[in-house]
Amino acid sequence: MKFGIPPRLGTLAKLLVSVGLIVFLLTRLNPAELLARLVNTQPQWLILALALYFLAIFLGVLKWYALVRVQTIGVSLGELATFTFTSLFAGNVLPTNIGGDIVRAVMLARADRGTSEAAAISVFVDRLMGLVAFFGVALLSTVIALSLWTRSAELEALEASVLAVAAVVAVGGALFFSRRAARQMAVVFEWGPLARFKPRALRLYHAIQVYRSNYGALAANVALSASILVVATFVWYAVARALGLHISLLYFFLFNPLIAFVLLLPISFNGLGPKEAATIFFFGLVGVPSESAFAMSVLFHMIIVLTSLPGGALWWRQRTHSADWASALAPERGGQENEDRAN
Template identity: 40%
Template structure:
């Protein structure tokens, strides 16, 4: 009885911590929004939004949907490198569901967890599913930081934007961190050293999971073609999301140079990985004026872009919600049947 009581206490404590963490993130989002509305010139924001041509949001939404589909293609390529045979429509379904849950879970991390969970149920290969999501994210971040670094260098050298030197340095450092971290993950020597920690008695039960995860990483050690292809697909995904922001800016009257979007959009995506808010709400609205303010873009204009970008994300991710609901409605079936049904 005492053991059952102890387990119940642990579950309750874990649930409480989870609820507190979620509540804190909601407070961060609401607090940032309230602060920004207090600091922002709301009359100017209203004027910008009132004069907008919202027809531009249609191509913006279509471009964002294309970017989500492209993300699924990148994941599909990486899964093939692991010899995980999953139909593309299933990968597409999990990708859309992940984007949907990004709106309600911490930043982009929550969506990654949801699509990894779905794939693990489908394939019954938990370690491989988790590693595929991690590698997918790493390759994407590497491509994003390359784009930011190169674009910033172009602006500095040819547009004499010396104020972007700090941004250039940050992008290069972030790229080094991402590539260095990935190299460490692929190193058998480093993983072998880390594996010794699982000889410690409290960690022994986790040892099989660690070794399966380590073996899953080996699939990418010499998958140069797949990694290069995934990197190129990531760049094309970034172009699509950059053009999404460009059309949103055009809806507000334009005047925002495309080169600045190529610099700041990938950096903003990198910052949003920090899980301090729900779906990036509040943080997105704070960092758009900050970064674009570095090149003289009015805060009200950048803030308005962030609001419309959030709207585009909410609207386009509804498809993921529909796919998730269809899967939930068929909960009596296996996960495989649910996903196959969503692809018809």
């Protein structure tokens, strides 16, 4: 007997959360003012925002490449770009339970057969180092926000949440790379039913240990992750200028990580709803009208979707050449949870 939430039900629940939040927010906004903001959008700033987001994606490919290269996996930078765009399409556009990181790992493993463990570890470490950079910036943003504005229950709860999750990431990362922890866990695979997984566990262990002697690759990944956060902040700024808003760039550097932190909760469809609510809350602290903040969030999401579309063409090409890959990306199959992305 299988337990857990059925994939279709989970996706439906996320859609309901997103639709419910969007409808609730719209009932509290002035439709005429919101429409006026969107109609008068300046296209040159949106084009700049698109270009900047593509730059952020390319930086993401580079930071992953830094980790893949030390695993001696035989793929090129161009192939990793293909995997990345396809994963973005799967994660941001398709109504599927297959997360973008899973797509990246599967495509990388299939490109160089026999390296599935190394492929999976490269994706996991890429995500882990990204979280290290993200929480470093988020903690700084939270401290500055609390020092600039009157303390409120919402900001204090956010501070506590950021600290708690950052601590979990730090401890989890330390255990992940710890040889001592690995040795203690190894005894599990001496037990009969799990003994057959021991060879794979050993390959995973060796793939992890590769990074213990390649701190340069980890440092490069963290630095590039921080760069992506900076570029994403400028995307937000360009979107605001497209709407004719003149908001200090400082506030975007403060609020971008905090909005992204809220989206770590996998309770909605691609962040729709919570992202708009968080944008209204944080920019409301500096006097930005709710209609303007909502419009910013909607346009930012449009940028995310548009930059994901090239992955759709790549996915379709791959789909026509591989029937099993098509089934791997079929909506609602596999029952694996979609994992969300902070900038």
